[in-house]
Amino acid sequence: MTYAQLESLINKWSLELEDQERHFLQQATHVNAWDRTLIENGEKITALHREVEKVKLDQKRLDEELDFILSQQKELEDLLSPLEESVKEQSGTVYLQHADEEREKTYKLAENIDAQLKRMAQDLKDIIEHLNTSGSPADTSDPLQQICKILNAHMDSLQWIDQNSALLQRKVEEVTKVCEGRPKEQERSFRITFH
Amino acid sequence: MAFNFGAPSGTSGTAAATAAPTGFGGLETANSTASGFNFGGFGLAANPAVNFNIGNFGVPTTSATPFNFGNSLASAGGFGGFGTTSTTAGSAFSFSAPTNTGTTGLFGGTQNKGFGFGTGFGTTGTSTGLGTGLGTGLGFGGFNTQQQQQQQTTLGGLFGQPTQAPAQSNQLINTASALSAPTLLGDERDAILAKWNQLQAFWGTGKGYFNNNIPPVEFTQENPFCRFKAVGYSCMPNNKDEDGLVVLVFNKKETDIRSQQQQLVESLHKVLGGNQTLTVNVEGIKTLPDDQTEVVIYVIERSPNGTSRRVPATTLYAHFEQTNIKTQLQQLGVTLSMTRTELSPAQVKQLLQNPPAGVDPIIWEQAKVDNPDSEKLIPVPMVGFKELLRRLKVQDQMTKQHQTRLDIISEDIGELQKNQTTTMAKIAQYKRKLMDLSHRTLQVLIKQEIQRKSGYAIQADEEQLRVQLHTIQCELNAPTQFKGRLNELMSQIRMQNHFGAVKSEERYYIDADLLREIKQHLKQQQEGLSHLISIIKDDLEDIKLVEHGLNETIHIRGGVFS
Numbered sequence: 001m002t003y004a005q006l007e008s009l010i011n012k013w014s015l016e017l018e019d020q021e022r023h024f025l026q027q028a029t030h031v032n033a034w035d036r037t038l039i040e041n042g043e044k045i046t047a048l049h050r051e052v053e054k055v056k057l058d059q060k061r062l063d064e065e066l067d068f069i070l071s072q073q074k075e076l077e078d079l080l081s082p083l084e085e086s087v088k089e090q091s092g093t094v095y096l097q098h099a100d101e102e103r104e105k106t107y108k109l110a111e112n113i114d115a116q117l118k119r120m121a122q123d124l125k126d127i128i129e130h131l132n133t134s135g136s137p138a139d140t141s142d143p144l145q146q147i148c149k150i151l152n153a154h155m156d157s158l159q160w161i162d163q164n165s166a167l168l169q170r171k172v173e174e175v176t177k178v179c180e181g182r183p184k185e186q187e188r189s190f191r192i193t194f195h
Numbered sequence: 196m197a198f199n200f201g202a203p204s205g206t207s208g209t210a211a212a213t214a215a216p217t218g219f220g221g222l223e224t225a226n227s228t229a230s231g232f233n234f235g236g237f238g239l240a241a242n243p244a245v246n247f248n249i250g251n252f253g254v255p256t257t258s259a260t261p262f263n264f265g266n267s268l269a270s271a272g273g274f275g276g277f278g279t280t281s282t283t284a285g286s287a288f289s290f291s292a293p294t295n296t297g298t299t300g301l302f303g304g305t306q307n308k309g310f311g312f313g314t315g316f317g318t319t320g321t322s323t324g325l326g327t328g329l330g331t332g333l334g335f336g337g338f339n340t341q342q343q344q345q346q347q348t349t350l351g352g353l354f355g356q357p358t359q360a361p362a363q364s365n366q367l368i369n370t371a372s373a374l375s376a377p378t379l380l381g382d383e384r385d386a387i388l389a390k391w392n393q394l395q396a397f398w399g400t401g402k403g404y405f406n407n408n409i410p411p412v413e414f415t416q417e418n419p420f421c422r423f424k425a426v427g428y429s430c431m432p433n434n435k436d437e438d439g440l441v442v443l444v445f446n447k448k449e450t451d452i453r454s455q456q457q458q459l460v461e462s463l464h465k466v467l468g469g470n471q472t473l474t475v476n477v478e479g480i481k482t483l484p485d486d487q488t489e490v491v492i493y494v495i496e497r498s499p500n501g502t503s504r505r506v507p508a509t510t511l512y513a514h515f516e517q518t519n520i521k522t523q524l525q526q527l528g529v530t531l532s533m534t535r536t537e538l539s540p541a542q543v544k545q546l547l548q549n550p551p552a553g554v555d556p557i558i559w560e561q562a563k564v565d566n567p568d569s570e571k572l573i574p575v576p577m578v579g580f581k582e583l584l585r586r587l588k589v590q591d592q593m594t595k596q597h598q599t600r601l602d603i604i605s606e607d608i609g610e611l612q613k614n615q616t617t618t619m620a621k622i623a624q625y626k627r628k629l630m631d632l633s634h635r636t637l638q639v640l641i642k643q644e645i646q647r648k649s650g651y652a653i654q655a656d657e658e659q660l661r662v663q664l665h666t667i668q669c670e671l672n673a674p675t676q677f678k679g680r681l682n683e684l685m686s687q688i689r690m691q692n693h694f695g696a697v698k699s700e701e702r703y704y705i706d707a708d709l710l711r712e713i714k715q716h717l718k719q720q721q722e723g724l725s726h727l728i729s730i731i732k733d734d735l736e737d738i739k740l741v742e743h744g745l746n747e748t749i750h751i752r753g754g755v756f757s
Contacts, residue, residue: 027580063614111641157724
């Protein structure tokens, strides 16, 4: 092979080299970019996994609570059924006294109202559910939606007020009892000391 | 045409071109096939510049130094038309061609080898465009613009007088001579040889012959002129030495390893001497490309007094590296073992400061700056296509792993959703049950009360109760309130359901005035509510104080009188 041939070959190969080098660098940048994406993905997956674990724990706790409720209800029912049985047996006697009838009517009224209220509550729940599922998705700028939210918030605060005022009342009663008990005690101890 | 000697200015090209068609300008000659022997024009943007600047083989475009030995220059015939001109066989360097004998051929020169460059270009500026093109300090002189000036002399020395060679290693000198001025044949063919050597150097393989007396220089991919270099990033492990993790790479498939895991553990145990106090545990198994598997193990040592500790990684590794142990391991199929410990800050610093073999410091610095996460990643050179391929394969593996993880997670999520629906159903059921039970309790109570109070006259509180209940009843039954409205709504809904859920797309627009009124009303309500809430909160606080006070005095009292 003559040197001229060698030279031409060399030239040809150098062109190839150039090409290959370009490819190499391209590939290298690709590899680096992919590396970075992979790392990001890995991090996202870890975060996702952590969230899922948290949710799993929460769900387990919820299930436990529900089981507890179930057992409590069962207990209640067990207590209730014998009572019902015995009460049924006893209501055989009929007292025709006017007072008793009045009383019976009153209490029956209470029961009636209770039943009605419960039914209404159930209906209300159904209606609300229906509205929520079939309603249009929340559009926060819509004034109706805003009013809705405000009303909900008011409702919650009213409930809170209700609860807490009841609590307050109970506490006041307790305290008054204790306070009233004290003067008596004071008096007693007074008499003991000085007699 | 096209002979841009690559000088940034590009004027050179023309100059060159106008010069004798051969020789330097040779590019244009008849059969110059390679307009591009860009000795350099390989167009690398991130070209690792030559460390010792021999000539900027690949100087980044900015450096202008003349030699752009090619950087992304179009076709510059780098060094003077290496290009080709095949008109005269091998007279490429005929730079020395007709006219410029003075330059003694860029490289081929027998004398002034080193400065031949410089002189060639620098001095004989007139010589064909080469000079002009390179005029910008080409030549070795130019080279040195990048490096410290003092290298100038040394470079000269580098080529001309190897004996005076400064700190550069012999290898480097040899490489340099091989690339620029081989003296094998003593004539123009040396130029071709130089080109050949350069080509080999760029590819990273082969041998470079340059002197009759000195054996040829081997070109590996590590040499600074290799073009196939880039920098990638690797993650640093962050396990401590005490975790005692050692990685063993087996050349078996992952499935094999998994199925034989127990035997593997036993054999490893034997390798460690079968000590009863030691137990080998497998921390993780990972598949590597090419049917290899990476197993991470740690060894726990239980001392007789009950405590156990992990054998530190370095001890374990040292143990494995002993020759007899090593052969045993190799019989098991271990190809590689290493510790997985974090690098101490000193090590990291050292790694970062010294660019590995053949990587230009500028590139290294750039890579350090580009590091997307300097806490966890360190730059790592990638040399050659094989390395790239390996990385790609590992990436593939990683992706597959991600995929499986995601599959697992999505299964979990499906499970969670199912549980959710069951839970919701259970909750609804329990609520109903509760209401039912409460009603039944009430019934029992009532019956009991009637029983208890039979015979008595109506009492005052009973009367009150009756009145209250009566009012409630009336309210409930009032036609426009409560029960009535609820029934209306219910029937409407039932109708809707019956007629296939008409989705009303109507948007209700509220009259602006009405809206204002509503807003006002709601605001007032809000104020009222917050007022009430604050009153209740204050009262609760007060009650607490009172209780607290009472409790204290009771204790005091108790104390006094006991």
